[in-house]
Amino acid sequence: MNRFAFKLSSYTLKTFSGFSKANIKISGTHNIPDGSVIFTANHFTRIETIFLPYHIHNITKKEVWSLAAAELFEVPVLQGFLNNLGAVSTKDPHRDDLILKTLLSGDVQWIIFPEGMMVKNKKLIKKDQFSLTDEGVVRRPHTGAAIVALRCEFYRERLRRMKDMGEPEFERLVQTFEIKNIDQVLTRETHIVPVNITYYPASPKENILSKIAQIVMKEPSKRVMDELMTEGSMLFTNVDINIRFGEPINIKEYLNDSYIESMLTVKRKIKFDDDISSKQITRQFSITIMEKYMTAVYAMTTLNYDHVLACILKHFPYRKDGINIYEFKCKVYFAICWLVSNQTCCVSDAFLKNQIHLLTDDRFKRFADFFTIAQNTNVIEIKEGKIFKDQTKFITKSDFHTIRIENPILVMANELEPIKEVENFLKKVAQKSRDEIIDLVKDCIIEKIEKDFSLDYDDHYIEEESKERRIGRPLFLKHENPIAGILLIHGYMAAPEEMKAFAHYLYEKSFTVYVPRLKGHGTAPEDLAKTKYEQWIESVEEAFVILRHSCKKIIVGGFSTGAGLALELSTRLDDIEAVFAVAPPMRLQDLGSYFVPAIDTWNAMIKKIHLDTIAKEFIENHPENPHINYVRNPIAGIRQLEKLMEHLESKLKTIDKPTLVVQSRKDPVVNPKGTIKLFDRLGSDIKEYYIFDYDGHGILIGEGVKRVYKAIENFIKQWV
Structure with a gap:
């Protein structure tokens, strides 16, 4: 093998991979030992023969050669490229000697596909064992990788014995295998490393290769189109390719047989492969090893x-x-x-x-x-x-x-x-059954929500700053026969406790009510600082599904940021009867928010030059309800709030559910003019706007709330 050609071909492949849109993730590289290694991998496409050696070489920095289907070498264009990249034809007469010599030295690592063919149908199991069907013939996966590994480790151990005994056979073996560094050979061991390659999505699609074939070949066969559409998709579309390396199989332990032990120490010249008894023993061991690496290969399938x-x-x-x-x-x-x-x-x-x-x-x-x-x-x-x-x-x-x-x-x-x-x-x-899975999903989500909150609370708890755990815990008030389910969403920097009084009011009116905890809330400002607005949306969706699995009809509503999230949800889901939004944000009137983009840019610049200590990440907050709200406002959190408003603004016209907007005339946080603008942009044919003469932002807590509660209740009852 020409090493310069190998490196040149690898460089060519690296350049070509830059054009590929495949997303490759490699896991388990810590499982690759030093020494003589054979990688056994599953085989679904031809491109594995090319890209797998390339990626293993990048990891181990060693030459990686592989066995490839003989038919590939019949294509003149491919033959030279494959030879230079380290591929050896399965029908090469010198194949076994080449593998043994290069493997024993440890300078070259090998890839062997034990299936011996592309398993296009991925059908590998028959009668609870690994079996493949090739041209109508059912056969077991190849044991070649195991046999080669056993042969390699046998001669390594024999070299050790002959050297210790001072026998001439030692020198003969060194010359036969063209060993240049005997210490390197004797101090290493032989391993088989299982490799799994999983593609998602793995379905064939039209791509540049298949389109060219249709033009050039006019009527390409179905087989040609299958391969070009499948393999072209792997290269030219956003396919996720997961390559996993499993735990290595140590081959040395399989030499613990009395007959093989006698062969290791015999002084005369022997040929391991010609001995009938050793062949039988090797055959038995190779089947055991094959089962082991095949099981390991497919156990690592990346489920998608x-x-x-x-x-x-x-x-x-x-x-x-x-x-x-x-x-x-x-x-x-x-x-x-x-x-x-x-x-x-x-x-x-x-x-x-x-x-x-x-x-x-x-x-x-x-x-x-x-x-x-x-x-x-x-x-x-x-x-x-x-x-x-x-x-x-x-x-x-x-x-x-x-x-x-x-x-x-x-x-x-x-x-x-x-x-x-x-x-x-x-x-x-x-x-x-349908009823069983509906209940299982509901219980699963409720359990997940509780677990997420406990983990977030414990991870971010700050003595004398974090509120009591009950403040942030989601609230689920369930009637046996509810009029409808009400999803109530709290505001920015608040917690479910903010909606507790209103939730109980609605519960007393025979509604089932769920108040979710928005991700990043009810714990500490540091938690909110690393939360994205998309995660708030997911918190709302989880609550919605719980209600969907509990009630026949659902009304969605919220306060402030929660109002924006209620409106956002109603732009995407059909099975919402109506939506109400209390003080929905369109423009924020607190001056600090206008500086968020500038502060974000400043923070990013400061962190890049490793001056984190002077980056301004929080601003002081003076909430109306300090027993619920955070007293520090993360700059990153305000930026996420702005992103949510930007995301929602263009979608308001798609809302077609009956909608109620409620606003305080003298709201110090949410600009009433912005709320009117939001109301005007709503696409609903049925929409109402109520304005109350309060001078606070939190109009669902405190004095006078019953007027607001009653107005919202009357709106809800129209639609249930």
């Missing part, structure tokens, strides 16, 4: 939305009248929450974020994209809010070379089969 959605769809019981879409979404939400909390499998980073969007507006299009693929491939049909699936799509065999185009949903589901615990769990979730 496609896996969960496809598996739940597959196992969802047949219903003649169709599957309710919201019920399906609830099962997906609950499954993801369990997978994250269970912590026994690898999950997508996206799973670690709040998943409430799955039950509200699907703003990241997790369901929309999946349903589009499923509909386009005739796996499902959606009519009148229900899913009608063709179960035969999960049991009928598809052509191996075109399945990724013809039935990608089945490919997604197949990938979970080796992770039996996960597949069994998803199957149980899919088969739960």
Whole structure:
């Protein structure tokens, strides 16, 4: 292998990777030991033969060679590039000797794909063991990586024994294997490192490669289009590629056999591969090792939305009248929450974020994209809010070379089969009744909210500044047979306690009421300083789903920032009867807020030159209700409030629910003129504006509140 050519090819690949839009995340690099290493990886696309060696080389700084399908070397353009990059044909007659010599020295690391082929259908399990179907023939994964590793470690140990014994066989072996640094060989060991590569999304899409092929080839075959659409998507669209390295398998322990022990110390010249008995023993060990690395490879599959959605769809019981879409979404939400909390499998980073969007507006299009693929491939049909699936799509065999185009949903589901615990769990979730999953999701969210608050409170508690825990705890007042559910949202720097009196008033009028804690509130200003407005939105959405699972009708309302969040929610969700906004912010009248962009810029500049101590991060606050509100106002928090208002302003015209706006005439914080402007921009045909002659901002607490309460109650009762 020409080392200059190897480095040049790596540089070329690095340059090319700059054009790729794939998002590559690498985990578990600490599992890669020094010494002789074989990486065993799953194989879904041809590009793995190229990009995996490149990334391993970047980690280990060693040359990385790999076995590649012989057919690739039949393409003249690819042949030279693959040779220079360290790829060796599986049909190369010198393959085994080359692997042994380079592996023993430890200067070169190897990648071997134990499946021996691209597993396009990701079907690997048959009768509870790893099996692959190739051209109609069922076979086990290759044990070649295990055999090579055993051979390497055998000769390493034999070299040690022969050297200690002072036998001439030592010198012969050194010459045979062309060893230049014997100490390096004798002080290392041989390991197999399992590697998993997971793609999301993994469905084929039109891309520049497939479009060029259609122009140049006029009528490319389905197989060609499958490969170009699949592999082109990996390179030229925003696909997440997770590469995980598992714990290394130490090969030395597999030499602990009496017969192999005798072969290690025999003085005469022997050839390990020609001995019949050693072949049988090696064969047994290699199968055990193969099972071990195959299990490890697939146990590291990075679970993503496609896996969960496809598996739940597959196992969802047949219903003649169709599957309710919201019920399906609830099962997906609950499954993801369990997978994250269970912590026994690898999950997508996206799973670690709040998943409430799955039950509200699907703003990241997790369901929309999946349903589009499923509909386009005739796996499902959606009519009148229900899913009608063709179960035969999960049991009928598809052509191996075109399945990724013809039935990608089945490919997604197949990938979970080796992770039996996960597949069994998803199957149980899919088969739960609607009422059961509705209750489970509600309980799951309530438990999450309580846990989040406890963690935030404990992490940020400040002696003599943080309020009592009860001030920030969410409030849920539930009637057995409520008129409707009321979602009440508190204001900026406040807590659920701010809405407590009004919540109890509404509860006494036979409403179920939920008052959420907005993220960053009810703890300490430092918590609010690192919270984004999108997280406030998620807090509101969680509360909304709890009410949705408790009541038939829901009214949403809030105070100040909470009013803005109530309006924002009503721009996205249909199942809201009406919305009320008390002192909704459009312009802030407290002067400090106008300096926020300048202060933010100043802080950023100061931190860049490591003068954090003089950065102004908080301004003093003099709240009307100091027993509830923070007394320090984080600059970053005000900036998030402004972002929320900017986000909401353009969406006001989309609000079509009956809307009530309530304002104090002499509000010292929220400018009444701005509130009128907000009211005028509302798109609702039915909207009312009430103004009270108070000179404070917090008109839901203190004297005279019953007038405000009654006005809002009368508005609510019109719509329930």
